[in-house]
Structures are given as C-alpha cells and as structure tokens.
Amino acid sequence: KNEVEQSPQNLTAQEGEFITINCSYSVGISALHWLQQHPGGGIVSLFMLSSGKKKHGRLIATINIQEKHSSLHITASHPRDSAVYICAVVNNNDMRFGAGTRLTVKP
Amino acid sequence: GAVVSQHPSRVICKSGTSVKIECRSLDFQATTMFWYRQFPKKSLMLMATSNEGSKATYEQGVEKDKFLINHASLTLSTLTVTSAHPEDSSFYICSARAYRDTEAFFGQGTRLTVV
Numbered sequence: 001k002n003e004v005e006q007s008p009q010n011l012t013a014q015e016g017e018f019i020t021i022n023c024s025y026s027v028g029i030s031a032l033h034w035l036q037q038h039p040g041g042g043i044v045s046l047f048m049l050s051s052g053k054k055k056h057g058r059l060i061a062t063i064n065i066q067e068k069h070s071s072l073h074i075t076a077s078h079p080r081d082s083a084v085y086i087c088a089v090v091n092n093n094d095m096r097f098g099a100g101t102r103l104t105v106k107p
Numbered sequence: 108g109a110v111v112s113q114h115p116s117r118v119i120c121k122s123g124t125s126v127k128i129e130c131r132s133l134d135f136q137a138t139t140m141f142w143y144r145q146f147p148k149k150s151l152m153l154m155a156t157s158n159e160g161s162k163a164t165y166e167q168g169v170e171k172d173k174f175l176i177n178h179a180s181l182t183l184s185t186l187t188v189t190s191a192h193p194e195d196s197s198f199y200i201c202s203a204r205a206y207r208d209t210e211a212f213f214g215q216g217t218r219l220t221v222v
Contacts, residue, residue: 031210033210033211035213040216041145041198041200041215041216041218042213042215042216043200043213043214043215043216044213045210045211045212045213048210086150086151088151090211094153095141095153095202095211097150097151098150099149099150100150
C-alpha cells in the first residue's frame with residue numbers, strides 16, 4: 001500500500017462543476033502540498049497546509065490531521081483547470097507523492 | 108512565491124554523452140535541493156537530496172556514479188546524467204527549500220531524450 005493515496009485517478013467534469021480530489025496518507029507529516037502539473041510538465045505549488053483550510057481564488061484545500069486526510073476543491077471549474085493534481089506530504093527532510101489525479105474539464 | 112529556475116527545459120542528446128541540468132533558486136537561499144524523475148503517467152520519484160556543501164544522499168536504486176549531483180552554492184544545484192542511455196530518457200524536476208522551511212518550490216522540469 002502506498003503511503004500517499006489519491007482518488008480518483010482520473011476525473012472528467014463539465015465546465016462549471018464543483019470538483020473534489022482526495023488524499024489520504026499513512027505517515028506522520030509536518031506539512032502537505034497540493035501541486036498542479038500542466039501537460040508540459042511544469043509543476044506549480046498550489047497550497048501548503050499543516051492544519052485547517054486555505055483558499056485561493058476558486059481553489060480550496062482542507063486537511064484533517066487526525067484522520068490523515070486532505071481534500072482539494074475546485075469551484076466553478078474551467079477547462080484551463082485541466083491538469084494533473086498531486087498531493088505530497090512532508091516528513092522531516094522527506095517528501096512523498098501521491099500518484100496524481102488527472103483532471104479534464106470539458107467546455 | 109519563490110522562484111526556482113531549471114534549465115534546459117528540453118534536451119536531446121546522443122547515447123554515451125553527458126548532460127547537465129541546472130536548478131537555481133532565484134530569490135532565496137536553498138539549503139536543500141531535491142531531484143526527481145518522472146516516468147510517463149507516473150508520479151514523481153525522488154532520486155536524491157542534496158544539502159549545500161555536502162554530498163548528495165541518493166535513494167535506493169539510483170546510481171550515484173551515473174547521476175552526479177553537485178550543490179556547491181546556496182542558489183545552484185546541478186544534475187549531470189553521465190554516459191546517457193535511451194532508458195535515461197525521462198522528465199527530471201528539481202525542487203528547492205530554504206533552511207528549516209517545509210515549503211518547497213519546483214523548477215519547470217527538463218525533458219531529456221537520449222537517442
């Protein structure tokens with residue numbers, strides 16, 4: 001079993017839909033990142049969380065440390081949100097990655 | 108957010124040659140840099156961790172003589188793929204972190220194709 005599990009693996013949505021991507025982890029962490037990887041490969045860090053909730057524009061990230069679970073929500077999704085979203089957990093000097101969720105938003 | 112610049116973004120090289128990839132932190136001092144490899148449709152795989160001024164720590168299964176990592180300054184780390192083979196073709200990404208900071212910033216990645 002992977003230490004970082006993401007679901008779903010693939011997600012197709014219609015423009016405007018509310019999207020949720022989930023991340024569960026089994027190790028102790030000091031922080032959790034949500035990353036966005038575009039088709040060209042470049043990676044952008046969307047959020048770093050250690051507790052609670054963060055919001056940036058249409059993106060919301062939450063984390064429940066007790067349940068070892070985090071979610072990334074996208075409101076009013078748009079085709080430009082199409083990308084791979086990766087959950088990464090930080091433990092000391094170590095970063096472990098989920099397999100990613102490939103999101104496709106259709107117009 | 109902080110900026111990490113990785114260069115080149117794409118490189119094609121012949122088998123047997125060496126390729127150097129640079130990772131620079133432009134606006135902060137990166138005491139730790141990480142090098143990752145990504146296979147098609149797979150997640151990132153950590154290759155090695157380097158702390159400024161120290162030898163890199165390689166993950167199990169990563170050949171240190173093949174993937175040479177240098178982190179000689181607080182703003183620059185390099186990954187050199189020596190005697191490249193077609194199976195080394197992959198997407199390589201660096202990330203950098205300041206001292207005691209859990210936030211990491213990613214380079215744009217380098218797509219290496221060995222022909």
